[in-house]
Amino acid sequence: MRRNMEVANILNQVALLLEVQNVAWKPKAYRKAAETIENTAEDIDVLVRTGKLQDLPGIGIHIAKKIEEIVKTGKLTYLEKLKKEVPVDIESLSHIEGMGPKTIKLLYDKLHVKNVRDVLNAAQAGKIRDLPGMGEKREQLLLAGAQRLQQQGVLRMPRGFAVPIAEELIKTINKFPGTQKAIVAGSYRRGKDTIGDLDILVVSTKPxxxxxxFTTMRDVAAVLAQGATKSSVRLTNGLQVDVRAVKASQYGSALQYFTGSKEHSVELRKRALKMGYTLSEYGLFTRKDKTRVASKTEEDIYAKLGLQYIPPEMREQRGEIQLAQHKKLPALIEEHNVHGDFQTQTTWSDGANSIPEMIRASQALGWSFVTITDHAGGIGIAHPLDEPRLKKQGKEIDALQKKIDIRIFKGVEADISKNGTLAISKAACNNLDVVLASIHSAFRMPKDEMTKRICTVLETYPVHVLAHPTGRLINTREGVAFDVEKVFQTAKDHDVFLEINGQPSRMDLNDELVHRARELGCKFVISSDAHSADQLRYVDFGVMTARRGWLEKKDVLNTKSVKDIEHILHAKK
Structure with missing residues (x-):
């Protein structure tokens, strides 16, 4: 079982606890190691088994030994020691917006805050505002973040982080005796940006x-339930997985039922009743004599109900059944329609790989273009580009372009300042192929001020893309508040593309906003926001969100030829 995310999570917890203790250099080393493990395409189990851990950048002998301990035992003695020294719920507290290591330490030292409940109590009692560097606004921010986290309960896992886990599970289950077919259903199959658990259907001759x-797999931490045809386990990474054995003759109806959504399935059952059928996980039957009329495939079920086949991503009861009845479903964009990426970062700013390395990785994916968009502006990241460095980077790209066929678009991700200006000048923008504008600071402005801030930039500068428009971070930070209709209309009026950012922790725009922007006539780009070569695959997660937003090939710039893209981009100059 691929456990890269589990190992990275433990290393990040170590880094946080060391930061809380004001340890000088170790946190950075652990965080770098976590990032490397998270981003590598190699299975951490294989790296440990083959002794190749130290071949990875940032993994020295001491951290390698700790990774080996995690892989072999599922835990880390050093982390348990740190937790005893600083007895706080570091993982939950770090998901409260505004709660960094220094704040965690301050609240622990002064108020003995150890968990989310303690934050709520301290904030509601007005005890945080009087601490050094806090104040009433900061207290309210922490209170809101703690309340949101408490309401959510168990944190849902970003789907992108669940993908390698799900893929490895399916690979493992397919090797079990009697397995004929295995697939992940539920919200995962529908492409929702977060998942609570994994629901797996298995056609098996030996349930x-x-x-x-299944219940004796290596990565099972606890067996929650075990029966003849259904079992539930909790993995060592905390994720719950349910497996159901189904008959081949009932596979289609079971898959439709357990994929959901609940609202979509209820409407299907109502339709079935009106047509003289009953629909369940066991099949579609006539009401009169209980004769089975469909169950082997989902396609058969939808066809018998007089509907086009509805892709899983559309099954959210947003009018898809009515469209399917009239054979008017959109032809959703596919992964293979995407020919490149519109946002990547390199070692010029906060990326892990050089421009040549990002280009080689893009070529390996078969892309026809890639866009280099390192950060510009005072956004708190390492080495943001100023205009002289941006110009110097452009010369490197020009030199590389002469040697290769893949088109390299010169770009930048420029920060939108609080007053509605961009981090680089209009002249600098005009020397680039692609200008991304994004918000990385002052997230809590009033809605009308935030709307003006964004619209002013789109109206004033030659911006091509509004990147991760809401600025949200899943489980950590809510998106900024702005007038959706006004911002989207401004983007449309000024030929600005809206980004669907595939970073698992962002997924921004989300599917609902994509759906609304599509209705308003906006156009889109899909980006990986890759900070390493291995993250370029995040484009596929953006495609999933695009499908959930009902986008077609024609709606997305990435699907066009390089020549057409060049023509569209240069029209902004």
Whole structure:
């Protein structure tokens, strides 16, 4: 089982606890190691088994030994020691917006705050505002973040982080005796940006053997339930996984039922009743004599109900059944329609790989273009570009372009300042192929001021893309508040593309906003926001969100030829 995310999470917890203790250099080393493990395409188990851990950048002998301990035992003695020294719920507290290591330490030292409940109590009692560097606004920010976290309960995992786990599970289950077919259903299959658990359907000729093999897998931390055809486990990474054995003759109806959504399935059942059928996980039957009329495939079920096949990503009861009835479903964008990426970072700013390395990785994906968009502006990241460095980077790209066929678009991700100006001049913008504008600071402006801030930049500068428009971070920070209709209309009026950012922790725009922007006539780009070569695959997560927003190939710039893209981009100059 691929456990890269689990290992990275433990290393990040170590880094946080060391930062809380004001340890000088170790946190950076652990965070770098976590980032490397998270981003590498190599399975951490394989790296440990083959002794190749130290071949990875930032992994020295001491951290390598700790990673080996995590892989072999599922825990880290050093982390447990740190937790005893600083007895705080570091993982939960770090997901409260505005709660960094220094704040965690301050609240622990002064108010003995150890968990989310303690933050709520301290903030509601007005005890935080009087601490050094706090104040009433900061207290209210922490209170809101703690309340949001408490309401959410168990944090849902970003789907992008669940993908390698799900893929490895399917690979493992397919090797079990009697397995004929295995697929992940539920919200994962529908492409939702977060998941609570994984629901796996398995066509198996040996269901009891399947249940035994599943519940005794190496990465099972606890067996929650075990039966003849259904079992539930909790993995060592905390994720719950449910497996159901189904008959091949009932696979389609079971898949439709367990994929959901609940609202979509309810409407299907209502339609079935009106047509003289009953629909369940076992199949579509006539009401009169209980004759089975469809169950082997989802396609058969939808066809018998007089509907086009509805892709899983559309099954959210947003009018898709009515469209399917009239054979008017959109032809959703596919992964293979995307020919490149519109946002990547390199070692010129906060990326892990050089421009040549990012280009080679893009070529390996078969892309026809890639865009280099390192950060510009005072956004708190390492080495943001100023205009002289941006010009110097452009010369490197020009030199590389002469040697290769893949088109390299020269770009930048420029910060939108609080007053509605961009971090680089209009003249600098005009020397680039792609200008991304994004917000990285002052997230809590009033809605009308934030709307003006964004619209002013789109109206004033030659911006091509509004990047991760809401600025949200899943489980950590809510998106900024702005007038959606006004910002989207301004983007449309000024030929600015809206970004669908595929970073698992962002997924921004989300599917609902994509759906609304599409209705308003906006156009889109899909980006990985890759900070390493391995993250370029995040484009596929953006495609999933685009499908959930009902986008077609024609709606997305990435699907066009390089020549057409050049023509569209240069029209802004």
């Amino acid at each position: 009891e053997a399947l249940m035994h093999a």
